[in-house]
Amino acid sequence: MKYDAVVMGGGLAGLLCGIRLTQSGLSCAIVSAGQNALHFSSGSLDLLTHLPDGQVAEKPLSMLSALKAQAPTHPYSLIGEAQVAVLAQMAESILQQTGIRLKGSCEENHYRITPLGHKRMTWLSPEVVPTASLHQKMDIGKIAVVGIEGFLDFQPQMVADELQREGLSASAHYVHLPLLDRLRENPSEFRAVNVARWLDRTENMTQIIEEISPLVVDAEAVFLPACIGLDSEEPVLELQRRLGKPLYLLPTLPPSLLGIRLHECLLRQFRRQGGIVMPGDKVTSVNCINGRVESIQTRNHGDISLKAKHFVLATGSFFNNGLVAEFDRVYEPLMELDLCDISERAKWTNKQFFASQPYMAFGVKTDGKLRAQKGGVTINNLYVAGAVLGGFDPLTQGCGAGVSMISALFAANEIIGEISKNEAMQAEVAQWVFSIRALKAVLNARCVLLIALLQKLIHCTQGQNKQVQMASVYA
């Protein structure tokens, strides 16, 4: 099996890279072992909220040169200020094309409301999530925060209290939905995704409306935990229509419905564009010869190797085994690639729990084109994207999704550039070969003509000689 590119890992980075590659007409396969960080995320995407020294980044793009001075090995610093700005806009437009409705812009961060009712800065949020601009108070009138009886991952009172502390008018309520009684019998199954499977059924909408409506009569906006609209936003929009007031969803503890929906949208877009996904498959070995990856082997494909002109490593961080930590060593498990920023063991963690933890910035070291290195030697056709990269702390710098998407698009663009350069070179070579053949053909034709002429000349000369001979005989 041969592709233009094979991506290892199907999280946010792998999928975005695949979407960009297939959009450009390249053939691409993604091998993905299992769940990814999106399944556990808020569904909001961070670009950059803080510099390493703690400075707040309200306008992320304007902070990139200060970031470079403080963190020269940060992926944004390697990619370069101008490119990051271009790729952030490209990410926004690709996400829009997938059909997912997001709000926000790379020009300025906004606040999203967390499951605890706090404000947290971010770049893009699902349209259904309550947000506020950085310098204006949220202005949506009286808010009814409605929890679901039996669903322990969301505490409406806590959210309402926090909103009140922010000066907003908010009240807490619980709705009892008899349709969830069967689920309630098993508390460990009472999770956002399972609740959504019941709430999303068209035949259950009337009961949901009947139970929620009396609780929110006085409210001007309703906040619910994100337990509705797993496959599409349609049930959320329908509920909003029938309640007759704005409805917002707050992310819950994992598994996260908002993150899963984003993942599904990206997956659909990649497949729509002709991309091949190998879900549940795992890359087991990478064959590298003379500084190039020739092929990879996967668990499900056994002896059949996957070949490609280019490869992308997007296997995530410790969370998904893209990096592995033992007591005294950290390594990249597929190829033992070079890592950056590994300090001595005693300095891996910071005793201050909320401080930036040094191990968060552990990851694969690359050159300026995000190509992996092994033993100090660059692997020419192996690009690295996403959380497996080193040099940044997604948590304290608020840049997790941003690094994943921007590095993925950067890698994809490099591959597109390389392939078109090669194709242009091949076309040029083909042109040369054609010209040489044409010249040869012309020369051949001329030679034949020349030989014919020479023969004619010889023939004539011989004829003349004969005539002279005859004349002299008759003379």
Ligand SMILES: Cc1cc2nc3c(=O)[nH]c(=O)nc-3n(C[C@H](O)[C@H](O)[C@H](O)COP(=O)(O)OP(=O)(O)OC[C@H]3O[C@@H](n4cnc5c(N)ncnc54)[C@H](O)[C@@H]3O)c2cc1C
């Ligand atoms: C729990 C959690 C919550 C987060 N929440 C947010 C958030 O709300 N907002 C935000 O901006 N950022 C968040 N982040 C940061 C997050 O890292 C990025 O947002 C981003 O989703 C990471 O994507 P990724 O594709 O680089 O890696 P991942 O999402 O980790 O995907 C890697 C994929 O590679 C697969 N894989 C690993 N090894 C192999 C192999 N050998 N063969 C094949 N496949 C393999 C894994 O199974 C996985 O599917 C969160 C991170 C974590 C861990």
